[in-house]
Amino acid sequence: MKKLIIALIFVYATNYINAQEIPVVIVPTAKYHQELMDILNRKSGDNIIGKKITLTKSMSDLEWHHSIKDAYHILKVNIKCDPGFGLIVYFDQLELPTGSSIRAFSYNHTTRVFYSNDNKHTRSFALPLINSNELTLEARIPLDNIDQFTANVSEIGCIPLSSKGTHGFGDTEPCFVNVNCPDGEPWSKQKRAVVRYTYTEDGEIGNCTGTLVNNTAQDDRNFFLTAQHCAMGASVDELGQAIFYFNYESPNCDNPANDDGLLDETVVGCTRIAASGDGSDPNGFPDGSDFHLFEINPIPASYNIYYAGWNRNDVGNLSGPGSIIQHPLSDIKKISFVSKFIPSITGSDMEAVTTTTSGGQGGNVEANSSGSAMFDNNKLVVGTISYGSEGCVTDENDFGAGGKFFYHWDQNGTEDNRKLSVWLDPSNTGVMTFEGKNSGNVGIGQLNQYKSEVIVYPNPANNTIYLGYVKSEKINKVKVLINNISGVLVLENEIYLNEKNVTNKIDISNLKPGMYFVIISNLDNQFYKSSKFIKL
Secondary structure, three states: OEEEEEEEEEEEEEOEOOOEEEOOOEEHHHHHHHHHHHEEEEEOOOOEEEEEEEEOOEEEEEEOEEEEEEEEEEEEEEEEEEOOEEEEEEEEEEEEOOOOOEEEOOOOEEEEEEOOOOOOOOEEEEEEOOOOOEEEEEEEHHHHHHHEEEEEEEEEEEEEEEOOOOOOOOOOOOOOOOOOOOHHHHHHOOOEEEEEEEEEOOOEEEEEEEEEEEOOOOOOOOOOOOOOOEEEEEEOHOOOOOOEEOOOOOOOOOOOOOOOOOOOOEOOOOOEEEEEEOEEEOOOOEOOOOEEEEEOOOOOOOOOEEEEEEEOOOOOOEEEEEEEEEHHHHHHOOEEEEEEEEEEOOOEEEEEEEOOOOOOEEEEEEOOOOOEEEEOOOEEEEEEEEEEEEHHHOOOOHHHHHEEEHHHHOOOOOHHHOOOOOHHHHOOOOOEOOOEEEEEEEEEHHHHHHOOOEEEEEOOOOOEHHHHEEOOOOOEEEEEEEEEEOOOOEEEEEEOOOOOOOOEEEEEOOOOOOEEEEEEEEEOOOOOEEEEEEEE
């Protein structure tokens, strides 16, 4: 029997949860409550949202609760902390055999399921935040593969859910505009590149924002531009535990009642590619233009991501309209509007002067906005946020500011790990600006000429869905891919198109109940449209 190594300061509960006798690990949150509060309140603008609780002197072996069902070993353990805290499970090592899955869930919150650990340089891992003080950790392992399973846990992340900017949902002022409001519609491509992420560094847990960026090879490398002061000292193992939340946004202009289902599209783990410098100034900021370039682990096609374009010119005064697309206070995705860009007092930074919409709404930047891209009037990245005015826009002096993309490019040093140029222009084309693209090697111009649309009905569905597809003028045959919520391909069809709209019947009777994504691609797997549906 494989054992889960829980290496954290805890006491065993003498009782068990329900009749199944699932063992319980009690995280002593109360002992660290003041330390957690001190971290959260120590300074304005900090991105820290919680801390890891770790065993430093001893370890205990804890047996999983074990059962067998449907040709799987089912292994379970419960983890509990004080009310008012959420939990993140951090793995020192996670090895999942083929056909396995591991998940953390609570009775009233979303399940997080993973089928593989895609970290390239470490076997560390994490499961995304559960907004509850109790969770069950469950592994499903095929009967013949149990000896290949390893799950070592030495730290549990504790997140005070009542503190502003930790859970994040609903924490910004009402003046902040949701990215899917009408004023944000011109930025509908760029917003798909913006991602909230949770990182760890020296036992602390933080949230920041970053942006997927295109490169001249257009090879879909998941280059992710953010601020170096987020995870500046994170180790390789800690970066393997970074959690990226895609499409964390309201589906429309209104704030939803809660964020149930909005945090489901996640990827765990990244690699550091380059950063602005190795040291910091007296205030703790990096000794350069404050950029970080990560490469995120594989991203499911169903997330419908976009790689933003960029402008590496040394822009001085630049007129708007521009934008900052961000997750202020860890909230759902917001957009701030920029009237002009001006140089700051340093050669490496620039300021984006924020403004309001015609309706008088507008927010600046907040904690956890760090790393957000500043987009110019051509919707290209020209900088990244490091600091700025907080709260609602009140006058013409409000701003967000940070490193220039120009400076990130090649001004921080000659080494490859201190500049963007070698990574974002691997062919050394020398271009000064470069357009964005959709994932799957479909560029902006290509996508616009397809003018295709997909409709899935009925939705929800039982055993059959019909795919209504408006034919592209450029493509005569497409693939229809159906992925589950974890991005795993579960069904594939090919469809021939004619001169009229076509409707296609697809049998989904063998799919398990849940949410799925229909993805349309050409025969070269160039993605260009997707839609969600629910199987009952």
